[in-house]
Amino acid sequence: MKEQKVSHYDGKVNESNTLITNTYRNDELTKISGQKLWKDEDNKYQTRPDLITVELYQNDSKVPLKTQQVKPNKAGEWQFEFEDLPKYDSELNEFKYTLKEVSVKNYTSKVEGTTITNTLTKETEPGKKPKPFLPNTGSLGKRPNRLPKTGEVNDQPFLTALMGLSLITFAGVGIFFRRKN
Incomplete structure (x- = not known):
């Protein structure tokens, strides 16, 4: 008994010529x-x-x-x-x-x-x-989150106003307590 070769398998015929065993060769x-x-x-x-x-x-x-x-x-x-x-x-x-x-x-x-x-x-x-840069539009995109450089426009005016208001409030409270004493 003889078998035609099968791609990626090794074929073996037993001694009594009645059984063919195919073993996969992992070579793909x-x-x-x-x-x-x-x-x-x-x-x-x-x-x-x-x-x-x-x-x-x-x-x-x-x-x-x-x-x-x-x-x-x-x-x-x-x-x-x-x-x-x-x-x-x-x-x-x-x-x-x-x-x-x-x-x-x-x-x-x-x-x-x-x-x-x-x-x-x-x-x-x-x-x-x-x-x-935004490709294909030629327009400027949003600035990354970072502190602005000198002369640069602030694109977070609410945060700046809030910080300024907080500073004024703390200064006012400090002056109030200082005059009270």
Whole structure:
């Protein structure tokens, strides 16, 4: 008795030629392909880097399994591929692969499946100080929560008024008790 080969299995016929045993060989491989997209008004401010680094993780590991530097091809497309990855672990559970990108200055990164999208967060025209920027609108966004710099407009007037009123009240109470004594 003889059996035709079965992909990813080792076949063995017993001595009496009556039983065939197939044993699974855990050698299936897979690949992860993806692309990088940019939301930065077609690189209007010349902020895109020459290359990015994509990290591949296996089963939510904290350490990347592989990394790859990605550059645009001649057509300007940013594509990447991780090949020869094991498909199953030793208990035949399928591995879960995820991607992350090493952060890129002036961009926020979002990963959806195998597509990484970077959105411009700051406008960086030559000779100008970076400002908060909303892509595709050209308008300024809200300022982050921080103390204003000298000469900067306060965008929390209620809080400033409340602090001023509190100071005046405490001063008045202090003067009142001082005159009473």
